Amino acid sequence: MLKIVNNCHYHKKLARELIESIIDFHSTKEFLIKIDDTSLTLCCEIQNQQTCFSHSFTEPKLLKRAAQKNQLLLKACNNKKREIHSVVDLTAGWGRDSFILATHGQNIIMSEQNPLIYNCLNFLIKIARHDDAEEVYQRLKVINMNSADYLSEKDAGFADCLYLDPMFPAHKSSALPSKDLQILQILTDNLNIDELFELALQKARYRVVVKRPVHAKTLSDRKPDMVYKEKTIRFDVYLTNNR
Numbered sequence: 001m002l003k004i005v006n007n008c009h010y011h012k013k014l015a016r017e018l019i020e021s022i023i024d025f026h027s028t029k030e031f032l033i034k035i036d037d038t039s040l041t042l043c044c045e046i047q048n049q050q051t052c053f054s055h056s057f058t059e060p061k062l063l064k065r066a067a068q069k070n071q072l073l074l075k076a077c078n079n080k081k082r083e084i085h086s087v088v089d090l091t092a093g094w095g096r097d098s099f100i101l102a103t104h105g106q107n108i109i110m111s112e113q114n115p116l117i118y119n120c121l122n123f124l125i126k127i128a129r130h131d132d133a134e135e136v137y138q139r140l141k142v143i144n145m146n147s148a149d150y151l152s153e154k155d156a157g158f159a160d161c162l163y164l165d166p167m168f169p170a171h172k173s174s175a176l177p178s179k180d181l182q183i184l185q186i187l188t189d190n191l192n193i194d195e196l197f198e199l200a201l202q203k204a205r206y207r208v209v210v211k212r213p214v215h216a217k218t219l220s221d222r223k224p225d226m227v228y229k230e231k232t233i234r235f236d237v238y239l240t241n242n243r
Contacts, residue, residue, distance in 0.1 A: 001030045002116075010037040011127050018123040025116045029186055033120075038127065040120050046182050053180040055094055055120070057128040057137065062096065066103040066136075072228040073097060074104055076209045076235035077161050084160040084206055090147040090196060091165045093184050095121050095140070097211070101163075102139040109159070110142040111150050114187050118144040148196050156242035157205040164200065165211040166193045166219075193219060201240055208238040 002025050008015035015035050022033070034041040039056035056062070078084045085106055089098045092110035094117070102108045112118045121142045129137040143150070151162075197219045200208045210219055214234045218224060224236035 002027070003030070003032045005032065005034045007034060007036050011130065014123060014126050014130075018119055021119040022116055027116075027187070031116075035123075038131070040124060042120070042183055044183055044186060046186070051179050051182055053183050055124060055180070057095075057099055057124050057140075058132060062099065066100045069104070071100065072230055072235055073100055073211075076226075076228045076237050077101055077106070077163060077207075079206065086159045087161045087163055088150075088159045089163045089165075090151070090200065091163075092121065092142060093117070093165065093188070094180055095124075095142070097163070097165060098140060099136070102136045105139075106161075107139045108141065110140065111145055111147045112142060113144065113146045115144060117184075117187055118142060148192065148199055151196070151199040151203050154203055156203055158203060160205045160207075162200040162204040162208045163211075164193070164197060164208070164219075201238060203242060204240045205242055207240060210236045210238070212236060 002022065004019055004023070006015050006019065018035060029044055032043040034043075038058060039054050041052055041054040043050055043052040045051070077087055086109075087098075087101050087106050088109045088111060089095070089101075090111050092098060092112040095110050098108045098110045110121065112121060125137060125140050125142060197208070197210065207225075210224075212218070212234055214229055214232055218236055222238065225239040226237040228235040228237070
């Protein structure tokens with residue numbers, strides 16, 4: 001069940017379009033969505049507690065984070081020749097990593113099969129484009145499609161880099177992940193990541209990048225060509241030659 005609260009005063013048309021696109025969304029959980037002129041808030045009861053998450057592509061905290069030039073995500077999704085210009089995020093989620101990449105000049109396609117997440121992302125990109133002339137918002141595009149189906153339709157080398165951020169595997173700790181990930185886990189159906197990864201290796205022009213918990217196993221028996229490690233996550237880089 002989906003409950004919607006529309007607090008939009010400036011972006012009324014875009015808010016109506018969003019409501020029309022999600023009104024028939026069905027879920028085993030009850031969701032509350034609050035639509036504002038600059039953001040969306042999603043709420044859901046998780047473990048008997050109301051959990052809420054707000055998202056915007058113009059919030060100062062995200063903009064500050066995205067502007068940082070020394071992020072390992074940027075190194076993983078580019079090379080020394082700076083010839084990687086197009087990235088397809090095959091597991092878009094809330095689109096934060098895609099936004100960071102777009103901030104630093106790459107053209108991003110975000111593939112998201114869940115219709116609620118897709119339409120929320122689309123709305124947030126549209127209001128950001130309307131309110132802010134920065135080119136970063138023009139470099140973001142989101143499509144509503146299963147990523148394996150999307151890749152199957154493409155020729156090898158169609159994108160410079162393919163990026164995967166699969167759901168993190170279960171952890172021994174009882175601590176819950178962040179609120180945005182909790183809600184994402186409820187909404188998102190698990191993709192066949194192994195199949196998607198193999199397809200990505202066949203289609204990416206230069207590289208496939210996989211985001212993993214720092215101590216997690218690799219997605220396959222193939223050893224990454226490069227690994228960029230942070231405290232809690234790492235980026236496994238697999239070089240391809242599909243030119």
